[in-house]
Amino acid sequence: MNDFFDNETFTKVDFTLTKINKGEYDSCTFENCNFENVHASNIEFLECEFINCNFSNTVVNHTFFKDCTFENCKMVGVKFNECNNFLLEMSFHNCQLNLSSFYQLKIPATKFVNCNLQEVDFTEADVNKSLFEECDLKGAIFDQTNLEKADLITATNFAIDPENNSIKKAKFSNENIVGLLYKYDIVVE
Numbered sequence: 001m002n003d004f005f006d007n008e009t010f011t012k013v014d015f016t017l018t019k020i021n022k023g024e025y026d027s028c029t030f031e032n033c034n035f036e037n038v039h040a041s042n043i044e045f046l047e048c049e050f051i052n053c054n055f056s057n058t059v060v061n062h063t064f065f066k067d068c069t070f071e072n073c074k075m076v077g078v079k080f081n082e083c084n085n086f087l088l089e090m091s092f093h094n095c096q097l098n099l100s101s102f103y104q105l106k107i108p109a110t111k112f113v114n115c116n117l118q119e120v121d122f123t124e125a126d127v128n129k130s131l132f133e134e135c136d137l138k139g140a141i142f143d144q145t146n147l148e149k150a151d152l153i154t155a156t157n158f159a160i161d162p163e164n165n166s167i168k169k170a171k172f173s174n175e176n177i178v179g180l181l182y183k184y185d186i187v188v189e
Contacts, residue, residue, distance in 0.1 A: 003022070005023065008029075010028065010031070011032060012032045013033045013034070014034040015034060015038045025044065025045050025046065031051045031052060031053075032052045034053070034054045036058065038059070040058050040063055041060065045065050046067065052071070053070070054073070059079075059082075060082055064086070064087075065090050066089055068090050068091075069091050070095050072095065073092075073095045074095070075096060075097050077098075078101075080100060081102060081103040091111040092113065092115050094115065095115045097116060099118075099120070100120050101121040102120065102121065102125045103123050104123070106126040107126065107130070108126055108127065110127060110131075111130070111131045112135050114135070117136060117137050118136055120137070122140060122145045123143040123145065125146070126146040128166075134154045135155045136155075140159075143164060144164065144165065146166045148167065148169055149169045149170060151170075156176060157179070160179055
């Protein structure tokens with residue numbers, strides 16, 4: 001039988017030492033918790049907030065994230081593409097998401113604010129209407145990605161092929177437009 005947690009706060013819990021209970025976490029807050037390399041599969045997080053947590057290499061097979069917020073979290077190498085994608089909704093603020101994967105996920109209108117997204121895989125993802133505010137996208141993979149109406153005005157270091165991705169009505173700045181021209185190997189000054 002799965003456990004149910006409602007409106008609880010978990011502070012400084014090291015889930016590498018204390019096994020996380022399978023079940024549903026509704027409106028819970030996790031502060032300074034360690035999920036590194038933890039198997040957090042088949043858990044439901046509904047309207048939860050994660051603050052200063054370490055999620056690096058956490059296994060999230062069939063994990064349910066509905067309206068969850070991550071703030072100041074380290075989330076290196078997380079395969080979000082293995083999550084339960086039903087009603088999947090997350091936002092990220094000041095997070096380290098390097099080497100994570102959103103492969104084939106439909107996560108429109110996702111907010112990435114001041115995040116490090118180096119070498120993140122957005123292949124075939126739907127991130128239309130998403131915000132990439134002050135995000136570093138060096139080495140991020142965009143291949144058959146839906147970026148329609150996405151806001152990349154303050155994003156940096158991206159390389160997006162307009163012929164291989166859907167970028168209709170996406171927003172860019174004069175300073176970062178060169179990220180759309182990288183494949184032509186031209187010099188823009």
